[in-house]
Amino acid sequence: MTKPSICVYCGSRPGVRPVYVAQAARFGRLLAERDWRLVYGAGDVGLMGEVARAAQAGGAETFGVIPTHLVSAEAGKRDLTRFVITETMHERKKVMFMNSDAIVVLPGGAGTLDEFFEVLTWRQLGLHAKPIILLNPDDYWTPLTDMMARIVQEGFADASMLDMTRSVDDAEAAMNALATMLS
Template identity: 65%
Template sequence: MSKLRSVCVFCGARPGARPSYTEAARATGRLLAAEGWRLVFGAGDVGLMGEVARSAQAAGAATMGVIPTHLMAMEVGKRDLTQLVITEDMHERKKVMFMNSDAIVVLPGGAGSLDEFFEVLTWAQIGLHKKPIFLLDTEGYWQPLIGLLQHVVAEGFASASLLDQFTTISDVEGLRAALRAALS
């Protein structure tokens, strides 16, 4: 029997300004279920996090949520998951999510999503992992970030290989193909 593949999804605890962000989150949840992959996420039932989880669950996916104690109320910790892990702090949350996933997908989000992205990106840059990292660039959301990273490279603070540590995908169907290739 093959190992259950798990995809960590980092995303906003808010819905964002565009309906397309919500639809991309829902479509990501459905895609994980359709492929038989487990969702690993921040366990919140709010914003894009909640949308991904509810869609994945409704389509039959296994779900693993990881949330620190202090965010249970604020992020409305989702208790109806296949597995819920409550951590002491944010650092432990990110570590548990990362360790229980085979690939990372970053949907639109705020400072927390950026923190999560930069942590796994830094770990990849310094050789601590080779897990694929995907930015789902719904309506060009991540273009300013990509511009910043290109600037970091151009200004000599990172080698060009930094830009090879992640893949930018414009839509969920492209994400499906990329994840299939990465997880096969």
């Protein structure tokens, strides 16, 4: 098997809790330790920048994808192993997804939620079976997983949707889950 490529969706801001930055950096370091490739949004800001800088510092291969209109806003990180500029956000998400074996979602905002729900919907539709991990430091994603349970409870999704993601507390647990799911 070739080295796994892990797509990371996360905030272009650091958030208010230091644990978010610490877990993003830790995840990047752990990716490098396993010699796995980081696929991400190519920004050098917020949690995106933390993950990428930590992965790079450890020698990991990095694959960044950014749309033209965000190159300045997200400080496009051009010193990556591979840096791709797309025309649209939709194209960015497609390129990231197609170049990854699994998805890890760190804390983030509306863009991160958009990315998460797109890959979750594609999984529900049977378009892929890639692992989706919610890295949930300080219960950041717990309201989301509660809402997903409510969606099932209210009859808007099959209970199988709840088995399509896995929530973990920290970077180590995310890497361990990925190692098991990708083996």
